Structure formats: structure tokens, C-alpha cells
Amino acid sequence: MTEPMHEVYAIKFGENPGGTRGEYFHGCAADPRDQSMQLDYYVWLVRTAEADIVVDAGFTAAMAQRRKRTHFRAPSEALALLGVDCAAVSQVVLSHFHYDHVGDLDAFPNAKFIVQSSEMAFWTGRFASRLEFHRLIEAEDIVRLVELGLAGRLEYVDGERELAPGVRVHLVGGHTPGMQIVSIATARGTVVLAADSSHFYGNVCGDAPFAVHTDLPGTYHAFDVMHGLASSPDLIVPGHDPEVLTRFEPVPGTEGTAVRIA
Numbered sequence: 001m002t003e004p005m006h007e008v009y010a011i012k013f014g015e016n017p018g019g020t021r022g023e024y025f026h027g028c029a030a031d032p033r034d035q036s037m038q039l040d041y042y043v044w045l046v047r048t049a050e051a052d053i054v055v056d057a058g059f060t061a062a063m064a065q066r067r068k069r070t071h072f073r074a075p076s077e078a079l080a081l082l083g084v085d086c087a088a089v090s091q092v093v094l095s096h097f098h099y100d101h102v103g104d105l106d107a108f109p110n111a112k113f114i115v116q117s118s119e120m121a122f123w124t125g126r127f128a129s130r131l132e133f134h135r136l137i138e139a140e141d142i143v144r145l146v147e148l149g150l151a152g153r154l155e156y157v158d159g160e161r162e163l164a165p166g167v168r169v170h171l172v173g174g175h176t177p178g179m180q181i182v183s184i185a186t187a188r189g190t191v192v193l194a195a196d197s198s199h200f201y202g203n204v205c206g207d208a209p210f211a212v213h214t215d216l217p218g219t220y221h222a223f224d225v226m227h228g229l230a231s232s233p234d235l236i237v238p239g240h241d242p243e244v245l246t247r248f249e250p251v252p253g254t255e256g257t258a259v260r261i262a
Helices: 061-067 075-080 117-123 139-150 216-229
Strands: 007-020 036-047 052-055 091-093 112-116 154-157 160-164 167-171 180-186 189-195 236-238 258-260
Touching (some): 007 075, 007 180, 036 075, 036 180, 112 117, 112 139, 112 180, 117 139, 117 154, 139 154, 180 216, 189 216
Parallel strands (some): 052 091, 091 112, 112 154, 189 236
Antiparallel strands (some): 007 036, 007 258, 036 052, 167 180, 180 189
């Protein structure tokens, strides 16, 4: 049976224009370390014939002020530019629990949040309070996720699961213990939304890990999985690269903000 062909979009809601390659790449891949690099913040939309599936929930304006990030609009407002009614969304994939991916959860009052069991276990476990990990999350976000779990609104996955025909999540680890990616069947082939399994094209395409990870071999494993799933390297979509907005077709009326990947 032929899988349905879905549409995939990336929508930018913020940015950090002041980073350097030394901050963003690991080891020798960071050279030249002082090269300036912009990091963009996105949410993603998988549009099926039956429903919209959202991938990640960004962060709020208050969090942007606290973290000194540029914030153009709430992630939910960014999605609304593409006609998404967040109150009607039933599935939101959370790639992992870092602050820039789980901050706008209350904009989805009727959604189930798709998470890997190992991600929740890590961020409620013994090492989450250690500085190198704790700086990447916000306690209020983790508490909110626990509350959602107790309310029955987290859908736990252990590995791989199909969310709709042709739309699957895959546990890859590396960046965080429960890091998951999304593969989508489209008319262009299988698209892989890498989220933070590859922040930039230079990570997965250059075999050059991002600076932040819990498991370096796991990061390389994630690269291999993404290459194995995607129909071509061009269809692996990194989580923070400004080039995403130039490599794909702009959505009319949203130039510089939203692109159709497939």
C-alpha cells in the first residue's frame, strides 16, 4: 500500500545572532573558533490530510528575555501564520526537553505530547541538576512536563512509533538521552526533521558534532540513522540553521519566516 504524501514546513520564531563556531562545534570541528555564526529557532509543521502534527514548542517571550535571545513571535503565533489552530492540534512531538523546544506547551490545550521515556527519565533523574545539563533546561518546563504526564497528556515512546501513516518518530540519543527525530513521507521523498540531532547542515553533512551532547558516539549514531532514513542528504533538515530559510521555497506572504520543505 502506498504511503500518503505529507507536507512539511519550518517556521522561524527567534534567533541568536551572536554565537561563534567555537561555541557550536565540538573539538577540531570548531576551527576556526572565532567565526561568527547565527543560530535560528524554529518550530515545524507536518500537514497530513487528516490533521496537523507539530514538532517542538519553542520558548516564550519571557524566556527569550531571560536568555537574551531575539524573539519575533510566540511559536504558536508562528504556526498560526500557516493556518494552524493550535487548540485543534492533537499531537505535538517534543524532540527533547531543552528550554528552546518545550516552552509554549500551554498553547496546545488539547494535544498529546509525544516524548521518549528515556528523555523524561533523564531530566527527572540524578544528573539533571549538574551544571552542564541544568543550564540547558528550565525547571519550570520540566515541572510542567511532569504535570502533563500526571494528567495523562504525555504519550511515551520507547524507540520508534508511527504517529500517522508515513510519519514516524525515532529515538537516536546523542544530544540528549531521549533525543528523537521525525521522518515523513512526502512527494519529494522521506524528509527527516533532525531537531537538535543536527543543529546545522555542517553537523550531519560534515560529520562534525555539535558542541553540546550527552553521548558523543550517540551523536555519530544519530548522523548515521538520519542518512539511512532520508531519501537524500538535502532532505535532512537541521534544527537551527539559518540556511533552512534559503534552501527551501518560502511560503507566500511569510518570506524570511516560513518555508515549505516538501
